[in-house]
Amino acid sequence: MLRLDWNLLFTVINLLLLFVLMKMFLFKPVQKILDERQAEADKQFDEAKARQDAADGMKAQYEQSMANIEKEREDTLREVRRNADAEYHRIVEDAQDKAKQIKDDAVAEAENKKTQILKKAEKEIADMVVDAAVKVVGEKEGAEVDSSLYNEFLNKAGDK
Amino acid sequence: MELYNNNDFKFTLIKNMGNLTEKLMEELNCETVFTIPVFGGIGVAESVVVTWIIMAVMVIAAIILTRNLRVDHISRRQAVAETIVTKLNGMVESMIGPEGKRYVPYLATVLVYIGIANIIGLFGFKSPTKDLNVTAALAIMSIVLIEGAGIYQHGVKKWLHKFTEPIAIVTPINILEVFTRPLSLCMRLFGNVLGSYVIMELLKIIVPVVVPAVFCLYFDIFDGLLQAYVFVFLTSLYIKEAVE
Amino acid sequence: MGTLIAIGAGIAVLGGLGAGIGIGIATGKASEAVARQPEAEGKISKTLILGCALAEATAIYGFVIALMIIIMLK
Numbered sequence: 001m002l003r004l005d006w007n008l009l010f011t012v013i014n015l016l017l018l019f020v021l022m023k024m025f026l027f028k029p030v031q032k033i034l035d036e037r038q039a040e041a042d043k044q045f046d047e048a049k050a051r052q053d054a055a056d057g058m059k060a061q062y063e064q065s066m067a068n069i070e071k072e073r074e075d076t077l078r079e080v081r082r083n084a085d086a087e088y089h090r091i092v093e094d095a096q097d098k099a100k101q102i103k104d105d106a107v108a109e110a111e112n113k114k115t116q117i118l119k120k121a122e123k124e125i126a127d128m129v130v131d132a133a134v135k136v137v138g139e140k141e142g143a144e145v146d147s148s149l150y151n152e153f154l155n156k157a158g159d160k
Numbered sequence: 161m162e163l164y165n166n167n168d169f170k171f172t173l174i175k176n177m178g179n180l181t182e183k184l185m186e187e188l189n190c191e192t193v194f195t196i197p198v199f200g201g202i203g204v205a206e207s208v209v210v211t212w213i214i215m216a217v218m219v220i221a222a223i224i225l226t227r228n229l230r231v232d233h234i235s236r237r238q239a240v241a242e243t244i245v246t247k248l249n250g251m252v253e254s255m256i257g258p259e260g261k262r263y264v265p266y267l268a269t270v271l272v273y274i275g276i277a278n279i280i281g282l283f284g285f286k287s288p289t290k291d292l293n294v295t296a297a298l299a300i301m302s303i304v305l306i307e308g309a310g311i312y313q314h315g316v317k318k319w320l321h322k323f324t325e326p327i328a329i330v331t332p333i334n335i336l337e338v339f340t341r342p343l344s345l346c347m348r349l350f351g352n353v354l355g356s357y358v359i360m361e362l363l364k365i366i367v368p369v370v371v372p373a374v375f376c377l378y379f380d381i382f383d384g385l386l387q388a389y390v391f392v393f394l395t396s397l398y399i400k401e402a403v404e
Numbered sequence: 405m406g407t408l409i410a411i412g413a414g415i416a417v418l419g420g421l422g423a424g425i426g427i428g429i430a431t432g433k434a435s436e437a438v439a440r441q442p443e444a445e446g447k448i449s450k451t452l453i454l455g456c457a458l459a460e461a462t463a464i465y466g467f468v469i470a471l472m473i474i475i476m477l478k
Contacts, residue, residue, distance in 0.1 A: 010208045351467055
């Protein structure tokens with residue numbers, strides 16, 4: 001019981017041997033398995049994360065392209081609206097020009113016509129005056145025509 | 161008549177006590193099982209032989225438990241092995257902290273060994289821990305491990321410097337600690353096992369039925385496992401202190 | 405001679421006194437702690453058992469010394 005001898009050394013050797021054997025047969029294999037399982041779980045986790053990241057990337061891309069499309073649409077719309085505006089203005093201006101021309105034409109024609117009518121009226125009046133004068137002269141003296149008076153009148157009327 | 165009877169009782173008790181002393185001495189003496197015929201004969205004590213038996217049991221159990229290990233779809237055997245390893249590692253790691261992860265397998269082995277050695281008396285063997293050689297060997301290995309961990313962690317110079325901390329005047333006490341620590345570890349384990357053994361034997365002589373069974377639960381099983389835990393706990397505490 | 409050995413062993417075992425007092429104080433404090441914080445009972449009892457095992461060592465040392473006295477001086 002209370003003695004220290006060679007058996008101490010034997011026990012030390014025994015314990016070291018036991019430690020090595022236990023490490024070899026119990027701790028190492030089990031730890032290896034646990035590590036492998038951990039690695040597998042990590043791998044799966046990483047894969048899932050990668051997949052998630054990829055999905056996120058695609059979503060971002062999609063959103064980006066959506067935003068682009070929206071912008072393009074907006075741009076196109078603005079362009080179209082601007083074009084339409086310009087067209088509208090052009091058309092309106094055209095119309096106005098045309099209307100003005102028509103009006104001017106109309107005014108010019110009216111003037112023309114007026115002049116013609118006036119000329120015609122003058123001529124008629126002159127004829128009427130001649131007739132009237134002939135009538136008057138005829139009633140008073142018949143063939144006795146004061147030719148000087150008559151010419152004078154004619155001249156006057158011709159000047160007009 | 162009365163007197164005679166009384167004397168008779170006394171006589172039997174004393175005779176029993178004499179027997180007890182003899183029996184105790186016989187039980188306490190670690191017998192030499194066989195002698196190696198070199199250097200004039202080296203006696204191999206019973207404790208060493210029982211240690212071999214424990215080693216055989218542990219290694220065979222380990223081999224059986226860790227056969228056909230797989231990563232998934234594990235068998236029940238593997239589940240048991242994994243549980244044992246995880247629990248043991250967790251237990252020792254909670255004592256030693258993350259810095260001393262390197263020493264966990266050794267401490268776990270020692271924990272299991274002392275635990276089995278303390279309760280193997282129930283199976284008719286003589287506990288190896290009842291032999292001072294075994295506990296001394298355990299304590300010496302512990303102190304070697306503690307100081308080795310300190311040297312490994314800090315290098316020889318800083319390890320030597322640590323003896324003068326916190327002030328130079330405590331250096332002798334620190335050096336003395338190198339010897340008192342294994343001594344107290346050794347004696348605590350040895351004394352506990354021996355003490356509980358002696359108490360159990362006395363109890364068995366005084367009250368042979370029922371009561372020893374109850375006390376056996378405490379002294380043999382609980383105290384045995386607790387002492388294994390305490391031994392490993394103190395060792396890991398010292399290692400933790402050494403590697404800090 | 406035998407009487408002296410017995411007396412010596414008895415004195416050595418007196419070391420158990422300290423262990424008794426120590427474990428008593430520890431247990432008292434532990435029950436106070438459990439009363440104050442019942443949820444920490446597991447930790448407290450673990451610490452208590454450990455502390456008791458350490459305090460008990462004193463008594464064990466006394467016992468071992470007593471045994472040594474008896475066996476060696478006989």
